[in-house]
Amino acid sequence: MSKKLWLFVSVLTLCLCVGCAVNPITGEEEFMLISEDQDIEIGKQYSPEVEKQLGGRIADDTLQSYIDSVGQKIARICHRSQWKYHFIAIDHKMINAMAMPGGYVFITRGMLQKMTTEAQLAALLSHEMVHIVARHSSAAMSRQTGISMVIAGVGASGAMPESGEALRAVQLASQLIGLKYSRDQERQADLAGMDYAVRAGYNPNGAVELMQMLEAQDEFRPADFLSSHPSPENRILYLTTRAQTRYPNVKNLRVAKDDYQKNVLDRLEYYEKNRP
Numbered sequence: 001m002s003k004k005l006w007l008f009v010s011v012l013t014l015c016l017c018v019g020c021a022v023n024p025i026t027g028e029e030e031f032m033l034i035s036e037d038q039d040i041e042i043g044k045q046y047s048p049e050v051e052k053q054l055g056g057r058i059a060d061d062t063l064q065s066y067i068d069s070v071g072q073k074i075a076r077i078c079h080r081s082q083w084k085y086h087f088i089a090i091d092h093k094m095i096n097a098m099a100m101p102g103g104y105v106f107i108t109r110g111m112l113q114k115m116t117t118e119a120q121l122a123a124l125l126s127h128e129m130v131h132i133v134a135r136h137s138s139a140a141m142s143r144q145t146g147i148s149m150v151i152a153g154v155g156a157s158g159a160m161p162e163s164g165e166a167l168r169a170v171q172l173a174s175q176l177i178g179l180k181y182s183r184d185q186e187r188q189a190d191l192a193g194m195d196y197a198v199r200a201g202y203n204p205n206g207a208v209e210l211m212q213m214l215e216a217q218d219e220f221r222p223a224d225f226l227s228s229h230p231s232p233e234n235r236i237l238y239l240t241t242r243a244q245t246r247y248p249n250v251k252n253l254r255v256a257k258d259d260y261q262k263n264v265l266d267r268l269e270y271y272e273k274n275r276p
């Protein structure tokens with residue numbers, strides 16, 4: 001091979017590798033400008049602001065540690081089990097849940113009150129976990145130069161926030177909250193999320209019930225689930241098919257209605273009555 005051709009091939013190879021990352025859920029290479037370390041840094045640096053903007057956390061340790069214990073079961077079996085995951089219940093009546101890069105999952109009081117079993121909670125947390133593991137937000141941000149430029153500074157500066165940093169945190173947090181996933185990303189989260197929940201020991205029908213509950217809401221539909229694509233009907237259909245074909249034997253899988261009642265619904269009822 002001539003020297004010039006060799007150089008050309010080398011440069012081409014380099015161009016193809018830079019700005020790509022393998023999505024462990026699909027096994028495919030995707031365009032990615034944000035590193036895994038930056039994912040973790042974004043989560044650590046901006047999750048307090050996101051938490052604040054969503055409504056702050058529910059002051060009930062029993063409830064928080066129950067949600068966390070369910071989440072950690074999924075964290076142990078996911079494709080990025082080496083990351084540290086945080087599951088936080090937010091004090092807001094909206095029916096909502098969201099995932100932040102690097103391992104943060106937020107779930108609102110409104111959402112918790114609409115669910116009835118631990119298997120449904122596991123389905124929801126699994127769905128959000130797939131968004132984190134597959135780095136869906138970072139992939140979306142990589143395609144939006146405005147955000148990726150902000151992100152480029154993350155991790156480069158030291159741990160101490162400088163002046164102006166606070167405003168940037170507010171802006172970035174609201175951008176993260178408003179970020180929309182694509183049809184394909186939602187499908188990945190739905191289907192791989194069901195697999196995660198089952199691997200963590202949960203009945204896959206929790207995902208079907210969760211989607212049916214969300215479809216029945218006229219208002220307060222969470223951004224992550226109300227997008228017209230894929231339509232809720234469509235999602236219920238492919239989730240039902242997945243459950244029936246892949247997991248026909250669910251006898252020994254966990255549903256845990258009583259535990260959910262005791263650790264979430266009863267706690268929230270008490271919490272709302274005794275609000276300061």
Ligand SMILES: [Zn+2]
Nearest residue numbers: 181186189224
């Ligand atoms: Zn989603």
